[in-house]
Every structure is written in C-alpha cells, then in structure tokens.
Amino acid sequence: MDRWQAMETLVAVVEAGSFSAAARRLGVGQPAVSKVIAQLEADLGVQLLLRSSRGLTPTEPGQAYYQGARHALQLAADADASARCANTEFGGRLVVSAPVTFARLHVVPRLSQFLSQHPQLQLELVLDDNNIDLLEGGIDVALRLGALSDSDMTARRIGHSPRAVLATPDYLLQHGQPQHPAELSEHAAIIYTRPSKNPMYVFQSGAVQESVSLQGRLRCSAAEGVRTAVLAHMGLAVASEWMFAPELASGQVQRVLQDWTLPAVDLWAVFSSGRKASAKARAFAAFVEALLAD
Known part of the structure; x- marks a missing residue:
C-alpha cells in the first residue's frame, strides 16, 4: 500500500x-477513503478509529499514529517549501510575531540575510512576549517559546535551548554559590511570570529529581525585565540560555548547579489552522531554524 497516501488519509x-468529510477534503470518493483506512489498520494490526453514531474518533494507537503522521507530513511540506524557496524571491507583506528578547538577540541582527534574499518583500515584526491571536492580528507566522497551550494551530518545533539557573559572578560572590536545588530558596530569585505566576521547576541529576518553587520579591512579565535585574546583580533566575547568550559567552553571567539539568525550552513556528500557511511564512520559519542550527 502507499504509506504516504495512507497517512494523508488518516490525518x-x-x-x-468522518469518511465523507475526509473524502471531500481529499477530492476522492468515500469508498476509497474507507478502503485505505481498512488496509492501514490491517497492515499495522491495530484498530485506529472507533466508529459510532456520533462519528469517528481515534483509538489510543490511532491518536499516536495521527500525531506522527501529521508531523511527518508537515516536515515533508516544509522540506518542499524550503527547496522551492531557495531561489525564489517573495514579494508583498509578511507579518511575523515573536518574543521581544529572543527576536532582539537572535533574529533581528541577522534579518538582513533574509531581506537580501527577497528584496521585494516587506517584513513586519510584531514583538510581544504575550501570545497574540494569529487570525485577529493578521499574523502569518509566530515564533513561540515553551509549551503550546492552543491545539487549534499548525506548529513545528524549529529549535530548543538548554535552561539553567543563571547569575552574575558579583551576585554569587556576595551571596554564595548554591550546591543543591533546595538551596535556591535561600536566594533572591528574579521570577519570570510568563506563562505561570508561580512556576515549579523540576531539576534532575542522574535518576534523582528535585522539584523547587523559587522565592523572590521581584517578578517580571517580560524577559527584558528578568535580564536587566539579573545583570544588575539583584538575584538569580531560571531562564533559557538563549535569553543570556551574549553574557554567557562573555562570562558576565554564569551557570549555577551545573550537575543538575532542567527541561529544555522549545521554539515553535506556529501557523494558524484557519488558513493555509504561505510559502513565504514557511520560508521565514526555515530561515530562523537555520540560524539556530548555526
């Protein structure tokens, strides 16, 4: 059987x-859709869909297969777009939403490369640490950090950054270097309140896990505030290494608790499911992904 066709059909x-709605979407007859799904289930040896009077819902294996197939199809579409865009000049307007600090440090300084490739393109950056509604804001593609809460979107992970406890040498010299996550409660913490007001951090060292909730008198809703406070030696912070990349490189900021790790921070390119992502939006996402790979 044609595995690619089967994945497209299941998605x-x-x-x-429903089979009938999927058939209209794919431009084929309903019997053809039913046949492909039956062949796929027989080939895999599992039931992928539950049929009821209310329609079709995926089983647990079906949901897992759907997620994997959707991701594979998205990667293929992005690869096709990237290849087509290599020598393509886009025109018109492209609206991009991105977190302020990430864009300032890692995207804006290198935008000239993208703009020089597409001299007819007008690029509008909407910089905001909050998640803007893509449809209402007229956003073509959004760069978002961390976990995605809205499932009604098409998203692709284009990078990830280690996360660490960070502080300046001056702060550590004055207040001491914590040796265990539990000791962080004794330190002044600069708390980034987005997305959670009271974040809980899970540290891991080998097979040992330690959950810690930081205490601090200063809370910031924007990464720029966290950066400024840490660089002013006011406290330590849990942050992605992207947020302090220049200072980590220069030694102005140091990693604390290096024997312990935290979950990485993912960067996503997000496209609204309410409209088809344009080739230039996908090209921009591929451009940022290449920046991070470098």
Whole structure:
C-alpha cells in the first residue's frame, strides 16, 4: 500500500471527523477513503478509529499514529517549501510575531540575510512576549517559546535551548554559590511570570529529581525585565540560555548547579489552522531554524 497516501488519509479522517468529510477534503470518493483506512489498520494490526453514531474518533494507537503522521507530513511540506524557496524571491507583506528578547538577540541582527534574499518583500515584526491571536492580528507566522497551550494551530518545533539557573559572578560572590536545588530558596530569585505566576521547576541529576518553587520579591512579565535585574546583580533566575547568550559567552553571567539539568525550552513556528500557511511564512520559519542550527 502507499504509506504516504495512507497517512494523508488518516490525518484527513481524524481532522474532518468522518469518511465523507475526509473524502471531500481529499477530492476522492468515500469508498476509497474507507478502503485505505481498512488496509492501514490491517497492515499495522491495530484498530485506529472507533466508529459510532456520533462519528469517528481515534483509538489510543490511532491518536499516536495521527500525531506522527501529521508531523511527518508537515516536515515533508516544509522540506518542499524550503527547496522551492531557495531561489525564489517573495514579494508583498509578511507579518511575523515573536518574543521581544529572543527576536532582539537572535533574529533581528541577522534579518538582513533574509531581506537580501527577497528584496521585494516587506517584513513586519510584531514583538510581544504575550501570545497574540494569529487570525485577529493578521499574523502569518509566530515564533513561540515553551509549551503550546492552543491545539487549534499548525506548529513545528524549529529549535530548543538548554535552561539553567543563571547569575552574575558579583551576585554569587556576595551571596554564595548554591550546591543543591533546595538551596535556591535561600536566594533572591528574579521570577519570570510568563506563562505561570508561580512556576515549579523540576531539576534532575542522574535518576534523582528535585522539584523547587523559587522565592523572590521581584517578578517580571517580560524577559527584558528578568535580564536587566539579573545583570544588575539583584538575584538569580531560571531562564533559557538563549535569553543570556551574549553574557554567557562573555562570562558576565554564569551557570549555577551545573550537575543538575532542567527541561529544555522549545521554539515553535506556529501557523494558524484557519488558513493555509504561505510559502513565504514557511520560508521565514526555515530561515530562523537555520540560524539556530548555526
């Protein structure tokens, strides 16, 4: 059987909720859709969909297969777009939303490369640490950090950064270097309140895990505030290494608790599911992904 066709068919059925709706979406007859799904289930040896009077819902294996197939199809579409865009000049307007600090440090200084490749393109950056509604804001592609809460979007992870406890040498000289996550409660913490007001951090060292909630008198809703406070020696912070990349490189900021690790911070390119992502939006996401790979 054609595995690629089978993946496309299953994704269409799950998202449309019925064989008939999936058939209309794919431009084929309903019997053809039913046949492909039956062949796929027989080939895998598992039931992927539950049929009921209310429609079709994926089983647990079906949901897992759907997620994997959707991701594979998205990667292929992005690869196609990247290849087509290599020698393509885009025109018109492209609206991009991105977190302020990440864009200032890692995207804006290198935008000339993207703009020089597409001299007819007008690029509008909407810089905001909050998640803007893509449809309402007219956003073509959004760069978002961390976990995604809205499932009604098309998203692709384009990078990830280690996260660490960070502080200046001056702060550590004055207040001491913590040796265990539990000791962080004795330190002044600069707390980044987005997305959670009271974040809980899970540290790991080998097979040992330690959950810590930081205490601090200063809370900031924007990364720029966290950066400024840490660089003013006011306290330590849990942050992605992206947030302090220049200072980590120069030694102006140091990693603390290097024997312990935290979950990495993911960067996503997000496209609204309410409209088809444009080739230039995908090209911009591929450009940022290449920046981070470098």
